[in-house]
Amino acid sequence: MFVSSYSLQTNYTVMRKLLAFVFILMMASACAVIRQGEVGVKSKFGKLSPDIEEAGLVGFNPFTTRVIKVPIRTVNQEVRLNLPSKEGLTIDSEISILYSIEKKRVPFILEDVGENYERVLILNVFRSAAADITAQYMAKDMHSGMRSEIENQIQERMHESLRERGFVVERVLMKSIRLPDELSRAIERKLKAEQEAQQMEYVLERERKEAERRRIEAEGTRAAQIILAEGLVREIIELRSIEAFRELANSPNTKIIITDGKTPYLINAQDK
Structure with missing residues (x-):
C-alpha cells in the first residue's frame, strides 16, 4: 500500500x-x-x-x-554574372545590388510575389537590365571611368521596373570586372604606350622651355653688351683715365707712369 x-x-x-x-x-x-x-x-x-x-x-x-x-533595412545582394559587351564579348563580373523595401508595401509584396521576392523578381529584373545596358558599351568601357555611368543606368532601369512594387534600388556597384585575357593585354599595352607618349611629351616640353630660357638669357646678355658698348664714349674713357691718374698719385708706393696724356701705363718699381 x-x-x-x-x-x-x-x-x-x-x-x-x-x-x-x-x-x-x-x-x-x-x-x-x-x-x-x-x-x-x-x-x-x-x-x-x-x-x-x-x-x-x-x-x-x-x-x-x-x-x-x-x-526593410538596406540589403546587399551580391551577384556573379556574365555580361555581354557591344563587340560581342562575355565579361565575367561580380556586382552588388543595394536595395530596400517600403514598409507599407510589405503585405502587397508578399501577396503579389511571395517570400522569394529576391530570387523571383529582383534578380531577374537585374539580369535583364544589366544585359541591356552593358550591350551598349565596349568591354574596355566597363574597366574605365565609364563604369559609374553603366552602374547608374542599370540602377535607373531597375528602379523604373521595381518602384511601383515597393522596392527602392539604392545603388548598383560593379565590384569586379574580368575582361578576356587578350583584351586585358591589349588595354595594358595601350595604356603603357599612352604613358610613354605622355612622358615623351613632358620631356619635349621641358626641352622647349629650356631652349626658350637660354634664348632669353642670350638676348639679355647681348642687350647688356650693346648698352655697355654704347656707353663707352670718348668723354667717359677720359674721365676714367683721370680717376686712374688720381688714384695712382695718391698711392704711397714708388711707380713710374708713362702716358700720352690720355691713357696711363704703370711700371712698378719691382719690374725695373
Whole structure:
C-alpha cells in the first residue's frame, strides 16, 4: 500500500513537470521576435493580414498562424554574372545590388510575389537590365571611368521596373570586372604606350622651355653688351683715365707712369 502511494505520487510529479514543459514550449512557439530593421506580417490559414507588426515581441496562435519576417533595412545582394559587351564579348563580373523595401508595401509584396521576392523578381529584373545596358558599351568601357555611368543606368532601369512594387534600388556597384585575357593585354599595352607618349611629351616640353630660357638669357646678355658698348664714349674713357691718374698719385708706393696724356701705363718699381 505504501509502495503504491509512492508510485502514484511520483507519476503525478512527473506528469506535472511534463505538462509545465509542454506549456512553456507552446508559449515559446506562440511568440516571435521581430528585430530592428524588420517587420512582420501574420499569415492565418494562408491568408495574409494587412497589418504590419513592428519590431518587438509578437504573439500568435502557432496552430493557425505564422509570422513572416521581412527586412526593410538596406540589403546587399551580391551577384556573379556574365555580361555581354557591344563587340560581342562575355565579361565575367561580380556586382552588388543595394536595395530596400517600403514598409507599407510589405503585405502587397508578399501577396503579389511571395517570400522569394529576391530570387523571383529582383534578380531577374537585374539580369535583364544589366544585359541591356552593358550591350551598349565596349568591354574596355566597363574597366574605365565609364563604369559609374553603366552602374547608374542599370540602377535607373531597375528602379523604373521595381518602384511601383515597393522596392527602392539604392545603388548598383560593379565590384569586379574580368575582361578576356587578350583584351586585358591589349588595354595594358595601350595604356603603357599612352604613358610613354605622355612622358615623351613632358620631356619635349621641358626641352622647349629650356631652349626658350637660354634664348632669353642670350638676348639679355647681348642687350647688356650693346648698352655697355654704347656707353663707352670718348668723354667717359677720359674721365676714367683721370680717376686712374688720381688714384695712382695718391698711392704711397714708388711707380713710374708713362702716358700720352690720355691713357696711363704703370711700371712698378719691382719690374725695373
